[in-house]
Amino acid sequence: MARRSSPGAGAPRGGELLGPAQRLDWLRLIRTENVGPRTFRALINQFGGARAAIEALPTLARRGGRLLPPHIPTVEEAEAEMAALSRMGARLVAMGEADYPAALRSLDDAPPLLCVRGVGAVMRRPMVAIVGARNASAAGRAFTARLARDLAAAGWVVVSGLARGIDACAHEASLESGTVGVFAGGLARPYPPENLGLIEKVAELGAVVSEMPVGWEPRARDFPRRNRIVSGMALGVVVVEAAERSGSLITARLALEQGREVFAVPGSPLDPRAGGTNRLLKQGATLVTTAEDVLAVLSPMAERGPGAMEAEGPPEDEQLVPVSPAEDARTRIVGLLGPAPTFIDDLIRLSGASAAEVQIVLLELELAGRLDRPGTGRVALK
Known part of the structure; x- marks a missing residue:
């Protein structure tokens, strides 16, 4: 491949990976039609920078059989999204920057940009995910609260999906030490509505994050996408209650594919909300009855640091001209x-x-x- 010099892009400031112009280019590229995280990474690897990739998109799509070029957001549209985030006290964090969770960077489909509202420092600490049933039992809620408090007291950030039931209990119990909630839609579309008060507290004391455009209304297929971020941020995932074919089992499957540890809380065989967790235990998940069961597995990993899992952010230093x-x-x-x-x-x-x-x-x-x-x-x- 031949090399050419990089077009003018703002220089990074304050230790950030991207300068202002590069951040706009990254945002335009990831918001382009048919460009997801894997495609974004492949384009950066092929062209060396987001600006060159954007310029190549119409030709690439035409060669692939598309008659009309994909929609590429304009600079003005990208600036409008960044302004909307700024108005709500949020910002874009790029893969490789200090506030981008280290464990998440190891995924091949890690979001190149995260919309983050909250305390940046909480994003740099080791995380453990707690997920479970929306129609959680009283016993499941009580156990979740105790588990989350104990893990938080041991220095772990609890991450979950801000849903009803187990998710909400996990966030509430770990508020004071910092917790991270992941949106399925954009940050301006919090869900579910009854958790708005909790979401505001999470944003104030911890952080709420999303990979989606700020005004994106969550759809059914966006929740598994959200789940991969919940598990990807964490070194391990604890499933408290989950029926067969539940969203929490999707999170557990994603965690296994990502090389994360999976934990499950045993439940009564008479309770359908324990069907999924009991099956996880049969398949080799670590049984959890106290926080110590989780800490015994994850603490040595946290002490080693994220280096073994961490992947560098996509390169942006020089642009390459691929041979057609x-x-x-x-x-x-x-x-x-x-x-x-x-x-x-x-x-x-x-x-x-x-x-x-x-x-x-x-x-x-x-x-x-x-x-x-x-x-x-x-x-x-x-």
Whole structure:
């Protein structure tokens, strides 16, 4: 790949990773149609910077089969979102900056930007997630409150999803030491409405975060996206009560995929709210009856620090000019794809193309809305 100099971008200040112009470019890129966290990272890796990636998007989408270019927010639209965040006392934190949770940076689908409202220092401490049923039992709520207080007293930040039931109990019990709540929608769309008072307290004493645009109304499919951030911020996830096929079990599955520790609180086999947690225990989750059960596993990890999990933020120092794949290589790569997920390594091996050529073709298809990424390292045609 040939190299070219980076276009004018504001210089970082105060130890921040991005300057003002770069932050706007990152925001415009991640808010572009068909660009998610994995695509963002791939574009940065291919082009070396958000500005160059934005310039390349229309051509990439056209090569992928799209007739009209994807919607790219204007500079004015990005500035309006940042202004809206500022008015509510929030800000954008970029991957790699001090207030970006270290554990979250290790995910291949980590949000490049987080909207954060609250105390930055709480984002730098080790976190443990507590999740569970919305229709929690009285016993489940009481145990959650005790567990959260004890973990907070031991120096851990409790992170959860601000939902009814177990989530709310975990936040309330850990308020004084700092807790982090993750939104499924934008920060201007808190949910559920009955937790507005709690959400304000969490923002005042801890932090509330979101990867979504500030005014985004949460949809059903946004909650699993939210759950991956809850588990990704934490070194471990404690499931207190969860029925079979509940959202809390989705969080537990995501935690396992992310290499996090999974804990479960046993419950009565007669209570359907314990069906999921009891199954987690059968599958090898660590049984929890006191905070010590969690601390015994996670404290040594916290003492080692986040270095083993931590990944660097996407590079932004210099821009690269990728070589466009020849048409025969593009045809071979696309021909190997289908609705069944395929490993990218297999595409490279079977197509005879270079890794860079395969990545460019996949970006073209994704920006055209024709590619799905069902899991780490796998792709499929829609």
